[in-house]
Amino acid sequence: MTFKEKGLLFVLSGPSGVGKGTVCRALRERGTSLQYSISVTTRKPREGERDGVEYFFRTKEKFKEMIAHNELLEWAEYVGNFYGTPLQYVRQTLEDGKDVLLEIEVQGALQVKQNFPEGIFIFLVPPSLGELKKRITGRGTETNDLIENRLSTARTEIDLMKHYDYVIENDQVERACDRIEAVVTAEHCKQSRIIEKYKRLTEVD
């Protein structure tokens, strides 16, 4: 029997405006081994966002069809829009032995945890709630109402961070990236030790 080495699934969540997207972009620029899943959403593209790059932008009807056909690993309604992770991309990439990073909100992350408990769950936190408000307001992409809505959702999300394996502060983008890379390295070491042990225990004399 062989022990096929699959990729690891990392899930990054955190309140709106904490800097998940910024940190993921910085990680990409570093050229780590992580692969990034592109989510499907029913929200309208922001200025500069392109279909198939930041998101696959779809209608509510199409999104519901994807749910009905079991095409999503997880999905959630977040502040009036639907978001979901295409299952096939994640499944195939992990099978190919590559790590995947999902940048998703908390309800979706908890679904992944139920269906894929071997995933590694990271929660990104801001230095303070005041700083979070400053960041989401400073981004200038949402109306005041939506900002308030996202900030009140943030409080509920923070209550759920106890379900995560790691809590990482995004005080500075490069430092947050270092911490995430340290988690990836540690999880790989753990995995290698398990595989090594398995091979030794199942070796034929």
Ligand SMILES: Nc1ncnc2c1ncn2[C@@H]1O[C@H](COP(=O)(O)OP(=O)(O)OP(=O)(O)O)[C@@H](O)[C@H]1O
């Ligand atoms: N460490 C940081 N220090 C200061 N500003 C930051 C930091 N990280 C991100 N920002 C800024 O905060 C704002 C929100 O960042 P970003 O859009 O990446 O957040 P997000 O968590 O992906 O939000 P959402 O969940 O709403 O998509 C951006 O203007 C970004 O430049």
Ligand SMILES: Nc1nc2c(ncn2[C@@H]2O[C@H](COP(=O)(O)O)[C@@H](O)[C@H]2O)c(=O)[nH]1
């Ligand atoms: N459950 C999921 N949440 C997702 C997914 N893709 C993104 N997100 C999260 O939604 C909010 C809002 O994103 P925004 O781009 O509108 O600011 C944020 O927390 C994202 O992480 C997904 O596939 N599933």
